[in-house]
Each structure stands twice: as C-alpha cells, then as structure tokens.
Amino acid sequence: MVMKKFLLGMVLLCSVGGVAYAQNTPNPDRNKPLEITADESLEWHRNEQYFRARKNVVATQGGTTLKAALLTAKYKQTEKSGMDIHTIEARGNVQILSAKSKAYGDVAVYDVAKGYAVMTGKNLRAVSEDQTITARDKFQYWAKTGRVEAIGAAKAKREGDTLESDKIVAIFTTDKNGKRVLHSLEAVGNVTITTPDEVLKGDKATYSAQTSIAQIHGNVRIARGPNTLNGARGEVNLKTNISKIFGADNQNAGEGKGGRVSGVFYPGSNLNPKNDE
Numbered sequence: 001m002v003m004k005k006f007l008l009g010m011v012l013l014c015s016v017g018g019v020a021y022a023q024n025t026p027n028p029d030r031n032k033p034l035e036i037t038a039d040e041s042l043e044w045h046r047n048e049q050y051f052r053a054r055k056n057v058v059a060t061q062g063g064t065t066l067k068a069a070l071l072t073a074k075y076k077q078t079e080k081s082g083m084d085i086h087t088i089e090a091r092g093n094v095q096i097l098s099a100k101s102k103a104y105g106d107v108a109v110y111d112v113a114k115g116y117a118v119m120t121g122k123n124l125r126a127v128s129e130d131q132t133i134t135a136r137d138k139f140q141y142w143a144k145t146g147r148v149e150a151i152g153a154a155k156a157k158r159e160g161d162t163l164e165s166d167k168i169v170a171i172f173t174t175d176k177n178g179k180r181v182l183h184s185l186e187a188v189g190n191v192t193i194t195t196p197d198e199v200l201k202g203d204k205a206t207y208s209a210q211t212s213i214a215q216i217h218g219n220v221r222i223a224r225g226p227n228t229l230n231g232a233r234g235e236v237n238l239k240t241n242i243s244k245i246f247g248a249d250n251q252n253a254g255e256g257k258g259g260r261v262s263g264v265f266y267p268g269s270n271l272n273p274k275n276d277e
Contacts, residue, residue: 034061036071050074057090067095068108086112094119101128103139115143126150131158133168146172146180154187164192165205182209191216199223202234212238220245225269231261 036042040055050072053059057071069092075085088110096103096119106121119139126133137152147169150156154168166189172180185207193200203218216234222245223229232248247261 034059036060038071049076063099065095065097066090066108067097068092088112094121101126103127105139115145117141117143124150131156133157135168146174146183148172160196162192162194163187164190164194166190184208197224200234214238226266227264227269229261229263232259 036051036053036057036059038053038055038057041053043052043054045052052073053071055069057066057068059066059071068090070090072087072089072091073085074087074089075083078084090108092106094105094108096108103119103126104121105119105124108117108119110117117140120137124135124137124139126139133150133154133156135150135152135154138149140149140151141147148171150168152166154165156163156168165187167187169186169188171183171185173183175181187205189203191200191202191205193205200216200220200222202216202220205214205216207214214236218232220231220234221228222234229245231245233246235244235246236242245261248259
C-alpha cells in the first residue's frame with residue numbers, strides 16, 4: 001500500500017521548526033551555541049529588544065542551519081532567566097537544513113513559547129533523499145503536540161508514488177529514547193493516491209501506526225487499469241496485506257452514494273496498467 005511509503009517522509013516537515021524548540025521538547029542541540037553570520041550587518045536593538053541580521057544570513061545550531069535574507073530574533077529580559085528569545089522570524093529565500101532534510105519557503109516564523117512554527121511562500125517544499133513534500137499555502141508545526149501539517153494542494157512524492165490532498169497531517173510522539181516516532185497520518189479533502197499500478201481516491205485517508213491499518217473514507221474508488229472498485233470505505237492492513245472495501249451503512253451513510261459496493265472488471269485486461277499501453 002502506497003500510503004505506508006509516505007509515513008516516515010512526513011518527519012522531514014518537523015525541520016520547519018528545527019532551529020528553535022519549545023522548552024519541554026527534547027532537542028539534543030538546544031544547549032549548543034547558536035552562531036549567526038551575515039554579509040551586511042548584525043544589529044542589536046536594546047530598546048525594542050530584538051536582534052536583526054541582514055543579507056545572506058546563516059544561523060547554525062548543532063546539526064541545523066537556517067539561511068535567509070533577513071533574520072529577526074525578538075526577546076524579553078527577565079530577572080529569572082535573563083535574555084528569553086520568544087520569536088524568530090526569517091524572510092527571503094528561507095532554507096532550513098539538517099543532515100537528512102531541507103525545507104524551503106519565503107517566510108518562516110517560530111513562536112518559542114507556543115512551540116509553533118509556520119512556513120509560507122510561493123514554492124513551499126520539504127525534501128529528503130527519497131521524498132518531496134509541497135504545499136500551496138503553508139507548512140505548520142506544533143512542537144509541544146508533535147503535529148505537522150502541509151496545507152493547500154498538499155503533495156507527497158516518493159519514488160514512483162504520489163499522495164495528493166487538500167491537507168496532510170502527521171502526529172508524532174516521543175519514544176523512551178527521546179526519538180520522534182509517527183503516531184498517525186491523515187489526508188483530508190480530495191485524496192488521490194497514485195502508484196505505478198493503481199489510483200485510489202476518496203474524501204479522507206487515515207493511518208494508525210499502532211494498528212498498522214490505513215483507511216480511505218467517502219466515495220472511495222480504486223482503479224487498476226480499466227478495472228475499478230467503488231464503495232464508501234476502504235481498509236488496508238499493512239501487517240497482513242489484506243484489503244477490504246465496504247458499502248455505506250447506517251454508520252457510514254454520509255461516506256458515499258448507495259449502500260452497496262461495486263466492481264467492474266474487464267476480462268483479459270492486464271493487472272499492470274503500464275503493460276496495457
């Protein structure tokens with residue numbers, strides 16, 4: 001099932017908030033020095049309480065690097081903790097780079113107190129070695145709850161497979177070793193999953209890492225060459241590799257038209273659409 005191939009790829013979107021973390025979020029780089037360089041200037045506005053770096057700014061902390069045309073770090077001065085940076089803003093050709101992933105946008109803003117990062121721009125994308133995730137509107141990351149969102153014509157491409165939806169949401173938890181692991185994945189609105197062999201469509205798709213079950217809800221259509229299956233809900237168990245399709249019943253009455261499943265099969269058709277050309 002192609003959805004399984006996109007699960008770990010959503011981890012790279014966490015790099016959008018990688019330069020700064022909420023105080024209660026595990027981060028091995030948190031206590032390492034933050035180094036900022038810039039071609040034009042590095043300013044300290046004491047009255048307004050912010051730092052600003054201009055032109056080809058590079059900010060590095062541990063294994064994470066942020067690049068931008070303009071970087072602003074706002075802080076508060078407190079007797080208890082001294083200088084407390086609460087907001088980081090990066091603008092202009094923003095890049096957030098780590099060893100395994102890169103995220104690109106025009107603007108990135110991180111609210112340290114809320115543990116919330118948002119990245120916007122005309123060419124939003126997050127790239128790892130084998131996967132690219134793009135979005136039209138924004139990437140969002142909540143450090144405290146481990147929630148990552150790609151919003152607006154979201155698309156995840158991995159090898160020969162593509163997941164497209166209005167919004168893709170991943171929830172992460174922290175295991176006993178402090179490592180971020182996937183809890184669940186959700187694609188909402190106009191879901192299309194395309195593989196070399198199949199095209200799956202529905203209104204919503206979900207995956208639970210605990211059960212290893214992926215489900216597609218609402219006007220489900222699975223096409224393999226000219227052969228099609230139609231129903232209200234589809235279910236794939238990634239442990240057993242068993243797929244099921246269900247019709248609309250009283251519980252799923254809003255998930256599709258009609259209460260029966262249907263299939264259309266063409267004798268003699270090749271199960272691999274590539275070979276039908």
